[in-house]
Amino acid sequence: AQSVTQLGSHVSVSEGALVLLRCNYSSSVPPYLFWYVQYPNQGLQLLLKYTSAATLVKGINGFEAEFKKSETSFHLTKPSAHMSDAAEYFCAVSSGGSYIPTFGRGTSLIVHP
């Protein structure tokens, strides 16, 4: 079985501040982990994914995430928030024989000027 938990349905930061969105996963086998972003009234697009090649994964728009097996976490970070980062962010996990990802409930990132 696989599952993912995103801590905090809303995260609010000031422009230029650090962005940290939390994701913890549960999987009985080594997982593949994904972060997707969704802008209002649009579909999701991939930010980055972990496929066991390297624990620190760099994605688009300056985002990165670190896979920590001991903490079963895959938190998303960005050093300096921009107004254009305001969106909904989804963490997802897929593993083993389950090739269909399980998505978290999403975290809405709000960026204040």
Added chain:
Amino acid sequence: DGGITQSPKYLFRKEGQNVTLSCEQNLNHDAMYWYRQDPGQGLRLIYYSQIVNDFQKGDIAEGYSVSREKKESFPLTVTSAQKNPTAFYLCASNLGPSSADTQYFGPGTRLTVL
């Protein structure tokens, strides 16, 4: 440009009506998916298809039906049996059954029941 198209963007349904949401992809992907999105609930899987003429129920298939007659097309019908269909519907695709595959999403259809 390769991608996934969904139509219509907005759809209004009267009580007791069936409606069909279109999803087309030109990515040559084998697998296609339908998700329902409600505020605060993330994405919930309705149906998925790995190959033409084959599809499987997801977590919330009741009140929905699909077909996969062509590789590039995966329409979703919301039937009158779906009691609360107002939601944002997303179609997605990927190459095939692999846990490492990225899913590619369409722009979505917002369905509202009048």
